[in-house]
Amino acid sequence: MYLITGIPAAGKSTVAQMLAERLPQSVHVRGDQFRRMVINGRAEMTADPSDEALRQLRLRHSLTAKVIDQYFEAGFTVVAQDVILGDHLTQMIAQIRNRPLHVIVLVPQPKAIAARDAARPKTAYNAWEIDPLDRILQRETPRVGLWIDTSEQSPAETADEILTRATAETQTQEFNARTARHSDSSHTRLHR
Secondary structure (H helix, E strand, C coil): CEEEECCCCCCCCHHHHHHHHHHHCCEEEEEEHHHHCCCCCCCCCCCCCHHHHHHHHHHHHHHHHHHHHHHHHHCEEEEECCCCCCCHHHHHHCCCCCCCEEEEEEECHHHHHHHHHHHHHCCCCEEEEHHHHHHHHHCCCCCCCCECCCCCHHHHHHHHHHHHHHHHHHHHHHHHHHHHHHHHHHHHHHCC
């Protein structure tokens, strides 16, 4: 499972789609879809969010986590993406039951974000400014997973890097877990 985050216009949707297309029996879960499902009463996130906006954001993340788990349990490789910043990332990771989970944080430079946003048919930065969001990402988001500066990368290059680094990370974790189990069993045998 892959959970991709970053600020708007970081390339999350494009990279997630490319990554999902490279994986067998895969699904691309777009967390923002749950926000768009609210027809009346939607409270948008702003620089100073209301309690209702935060409640809806937590609901969106909870729904995304449940969908990720259900697809994974049905045998799919899941690539999910959304804007998940600050402590919300830790909460989201805790809500996803299954492992392995590869957390990917896309961190292009603000100038690259501005250029990408200007080139899109929709603009992400009407209620927000890029620099304050980047500060939230850099200062308040826990340093978990793979942080990738994609400023000079194409989406395809980013997808390649994610596959390479996530595979290496998983192999390292599996090796460390086997080594720890072996060490524990050796330690137990020596003290009997």
